[in-house]
Amino acid sequence: MKVNQIKIKKDMKVSELIEEFDGSGVLGSGRVSRACNLLAKMIADEDTNVFMSLGGPLVPGGLRFVISDMIKNGQVNLIVSSGANITHDLLESFGGSHYRDVGGDDEELNSQGIGRIADVYTSSEDFEIFEKEITKIFEKIASEKKVVSIQELLYEVGLLIDDENSILANAARNNVPIFAPGLIDSMFGLQLWMFNQDHDFTVDAVKDMHYLSDIVFNSEKVGGILLGGGLTKHYTLASNLLKGGLDMAIQITMDRPETGSLSGAPLEEAKSWSKAKCGSDLATVIGDVTVIFPLILAGALDKLDSD
Known part of the structure; x- marks a missing residue:
């Protein structure tokens, strides 16, 4: 079978x-096509x-609306996120932002209260607001519950967020659990640890496994969208181990x-x-x-609309 040469046309x-x-083979473009069709x-x-x-700085990198819209549209049923993406989602819900085109020496950025994520920047002032707001939320949850799992905590936080673009808020309102x-x-x-210094409030990480395993065993089939690697990738894979x-x-x-x-x-290694x-x-x-993910998602949705 011959490789087809890619043709680009206007519009x-x-x-x-x-x-x-x-039809372009098994280099990058062919892999993108395969991923799109599978999605x-x-x-x-x-x-x-x-x-x-969700591994890596996906919210600072601009994918917050993409993920939120997938939740709203029923295209994702469960999320495993890094703590950082949760933090940055809440940062924006509390009125903060992520910035670009700031530049400068990193030591100078430090003196200005600016943190750098590659070519994306954050402000210490926004994090100060984050710290105050998340502590208020912790206080409200702790006044009603003394022991929660991580997933339960994130669900309760999501219910208290008034932001139609928030990943946590949309997940809570659409019953999409976040681990x-x-x-x-x-x-x-860090703020949770500081809060626990003078509050009777326990987060039970092991408790998550009961709920997660029930979801896996009650699923006829499970598909994975693994964005980035690390702990979130492994937790998603390993959660399905007991069902093969x-x-x-x-x-x-x-x-x-x-x-x-x-x-x-490669995913084949997981077999x-x-x-x-x-x-x-x-x-x-x-x-x-x-x-790549916005490209293959747009292609997949376009494909589904035309089918």
Whole structure:
């Protein structure tokens, strides 16, 4: 079978571009096409529960609305997030922002109260507001409950957020549970620890596993959207181990497999651990999530609209 040369035309739809990618072989464009087609299949299958993992600075990188809209539209059923993405989602809900085109030496940025995430910037003033607002929320929740799981805590926080674009708020209102096994490793976690110094309030991380395992066992099929690597990727994979693994999954990562790290491991490797089923449909794309995921999601939705 010959490789088709990609043709670009004026005013072409995203799905048409993906179709051009489809016949271009197994380099990057071909992988993008495969991931797009698999994502469309995942979203369209009513028997598949879609688990999404959020690793890396996806909210600072501009994907907050993308993720929130997928929750609103019923395209994702469960989220595993880093503590950082939760923190940055709340930062914006409390009136803060993420900034660009600031530049400057990092030591000078430090003196100005500016934190840098590659070429995205945050303000210490916004984090000061975050600290005050999240403490108020902790106080309200702790006045009603003394022991909660991480997922329950994030659900309760989401119910108290008045922001139609918030990931946490939309997840709570649409019954999409958010798990965050590394929550303590974030500004959210730091404030939670400080709050616990003088409050009788316990967060039980193990309690999450009861609820999560019930979701897995009650799912006819599970599909994974793995954005970035690390703990969130592994928690999503490992949560399905007791049922033989994911039925289908896509991952987008900048990491490579040669070091043996999980972040760069091809999804096929998960089959050896029963974290992805033998015969499962898998697609890995090496690249920047903030570029590739909006592209394949737009293509998948375009494809579904035309079917």
